[in-house]
Amino acid sequence: MGSGNYRRAIRDDYNVNCDVAREALSARIDGEREPVPAARVDEHLEGCAECRAWREGVAAQAAALRGLASPAPVAAVTAGSSRRVRGPLAGIGWQRCALLVVGLAQSAVGAAQAVGLQLGLHTGPHTGGGHLLNESTAWTLAIGLAMVAAALRPVLAAGLAAVLSAFTVVLAGYVVADALAEAVTPERVMSHLPILLGAVFAALVWRHAASSPPSPDHAQRQLEIDLPPNASHGRRRGHLWPTDGSAA
Missing domain, CATH: 1.10.10 (Arc Repressor Mutant, subunit A)
Incomplete structure (x- = not known):
C-alpha cells in the first residue's frame, strides 16, 4: 500500500x-x-x-x-551539607559561650594559685599550709575544666549544674559566716564569683539542650532503624524481666 x-x-x-x-x-x-x-x-x-x-x-x-x-x-544539597564544619562549637548559643568564658576564668584562677598566688587564702602553720592551697588549686582547676567541657558538650551540663548548685549553696554559707567573723578577705570572696556564674550558666545550658529538637543526623539515624510492628523510637524502661523469675 x-x-x-x-x-x-x-x-x-x-x-x-x-x-x-x-x-x-x-x-x-x-x-x-x-x-x-x-x-x-x-x-x-x-x-x-x-x-x-x-x-x-x-x-x-x-x-x-x-x-x-x-x-x-x-x-x-547533600554535598553542600556534608561540607559544613560540624565542630564542638557548631550552632553554639549564648548560654554555652557564657559558660565557656566562665570556665576559662575559673581555670585562670586555678592557674594563678598553681603558680603561687594565694588570692586571699590563709595558709598559716595551723591551717595545713601548702597542702590546703594545693587542694584548693586542684578543685578550682577541675571545676574550670568541667565548665569548658560542658560548654563544648552540653550533655555534660546536667551533672555539672547539680554539683555546682550544691557547692554554691554550701560555699555561700561558709562565706557569710567567715565574712561576719572577718576571717575572709574581699579578694577571696571575689575569686568565688566564677563558681556562682558557672552554676547559673550550666543550668541554662542544660535547660536549652533539653528543650532543643534532635539534630537532623540523630533523626535520620532513628529513621534508619527497623522496628517491629507497634514499636516506636525512644528509650523504654522496665520491659526486661529476669530469666529465672517465676512463670506465675
Whole structure:
C-alpha cells in the first residue's frame, strides 16, 4: 500500500480532533502508548496552532517536573551539607559561650594559685599550709575544666549544674559566716564569683539542650532503624524481666 493510501486509511479510521490529539500527546510525553496512531496526531498538529502551543507548554512543564524529581538537586544539597564544619562549637548559643568564658576564668584562677598566688587564702602553720592551697588549686582547676567541657558538650551540663548548685549553696554559707567573723578577705570572696556564674550558666545550658529538637543526623539515624510492628523510637524502661523469675 502506498503512503498516500495509508494516510487516507488512517484518516478514515480515526477522527482526530483537538481533545483526541491532546490526549495522545499527553501519553506521548509520559512515554505511554498513544490511543491513536502517531501519524494521525502529527497530521492534526500540522494544521492546528493551538494544539502545537499546548504541546510545547505541557512538554516544558513535564521537563521541569522531571528536573525537580531527579536525584541531582538532592545530591547537591547533600554535598553542600556534608561540607559544613560540624565542630564542638557548631550552632553554639549564648548560654554555652557564657559558660565557656566562665570556665576559662575559673581555670585562670586555678592557674594563678598553681603558680603561687594565694588570692586571699590563709595558709598559716595551723591551717595545713601548702597542702590546703594545693587542694584548693586542684578543685578550682577541675571545676574550670568541667565548665569548658560542658560548654563544648552540653550533655555534660546536667551533672555539672547539680554539683555546682550544691557547692554554691554550701560555699555561700561558709562565706557569710567567715565574712561576719572577718576571717575572709574581699579578694577571696571575689575569686568565688566564677563558681556562682558557672552554676547559673550550666543550668541554662542544660535547660536549652533539653528543650532543643534532635539534630537532623540523630533523626535520620532513628529513621534508619527497623522496628517491629507497634514499636516506636525512644528509650523504654522496665520491659526486661529476669530469666529465672517465676512463670506465675
